[in-house]
Amino acid sequence: GESVGLHLPTLSVQEGDNSIINCAYSNSASDYFIWYKQESGKGPQFIIDIRSNMDKRQGQRVTVLLNKTVKHLSLQIAATQPGDSAVYFCAEKMGISWGKLQFGAGTQVVVTP
Amino acid sequence: KAGVTQTPRYLIKTRGQQVTLSCSPISGHRSVSWYQQTPGQGLQFLFEYFSETQRNKGNFPGRFSGRQFSNSRSEMNVSTLELGDSALYLCASMLTGAGQETQYFGPGTRLLVL
Numbered sequence: 643g644e645s646v647g648l649h650l651p652t653l654s655v656q657e658g659d660n661s662i663i664n665c666a667y668s669n670s671a672s673d674y675f676i677w678y679k680q681e682s683g684k685g686p687q688f689i690i691d692i693r694s695n696m697d698k699r700q701g702q703r704v705t706v707l708l709n710k711t712v713k714h715l716s717l718q719i720a721a722t723q724p725g726d727s728a729v730y731f732c733a734e735k736m737g738i739s740w741g742k743l744q745f746g747a748g749t750q751v752v753v754t755p
Numbered sequence: 756k757a758g759v760t761q762t763p764r765y766l767i768k769t770r771g772q773q774v775t776l777s778c779s780p781i782s783g784h785r786s787v788s789w790y791q792q793t794p795g796q797g798l799q800f801l802f803e804y805f806s807e808t809q810r811n812k813g814n815f816p817g818r819f820s821g822r823q824f825s826n827s828r829s830e831m832n833v834s835t836l837e838l839g840d841s842a843l844y845l846c847a848s849m850l851t852g853a854g855q856e857t858q859y860f861g862p863g864t865r866l867l868v869l
Contacts, residue, residue, distance in 0.1 A: 674856070676857065676858075683862075685759075685845050685847075685862045686845070686847075687860070688858075691857060731798065733798075739811050740786070741786045741788045741805065741810060741858065747797050748797065
């Protein structure tokens with residue numbers, strides 16, 4: 643029979659353009675958020691994180707924005723490259739322990755030449 | 756520094772069997788967390804171990820268990836396997852301490868239950 647799975651939203655981006663991936667989180671008390679990238683056949687790879695006392699954090703070609711008012715997180719990738727094609731997950735720390743993360747469903751990013 | 760390693764990478768079992776998966780954290784990391792990834796449920800937290808003690812547990816049945824050794828290596832066990840246990844099992848390690856709370860993931864163990 644047909645398998646039912648999470649419907650991953652897909653973002654198609656042309657090489658060289660900027661990408662914006664959005665994520666809504668659930669717990670207004672969450673104080674730590676993290677973005678991971680997962681390529682096919684691999685485990686999630688850390689991209690960037692942000693604590694709730696910040697609104698913005700920048701890394702190499704990536705920027706994370708946090709809007710606590712509407713519980714929204716976004717990841718911006720500048721000058722998207724073919725190697726950026728992957729599934730991107732946002733995650734929030736659950737409770738007081740750093741070792742327990744709740745993940746979003748993920749966004750599939752496809753970079754076209 | 757070597758990353759998180761997981762063994763085996765692939766595993767095929769039949770219903771009713773049990774399975775043990777192994778995770779070696781990054782050197783110096785004392786926290787190990789386990790996650791299950793399926794197409795239907797996404798990434799779900801199983802449990803976390805720190806200094807050989809289970810520190811957190813997710814909403815999984817008692818058939819899922821784990822342990823951590825004194826060298827921080829961790830194993831997880833699933834008894835009486837069900838078809839729905841087919842998944843990618845991911846292990847993540849973390850260097851605890853102020854400003855050092857990022858979890859780094861291994862490549863996962865792909866379990867297929869027939």
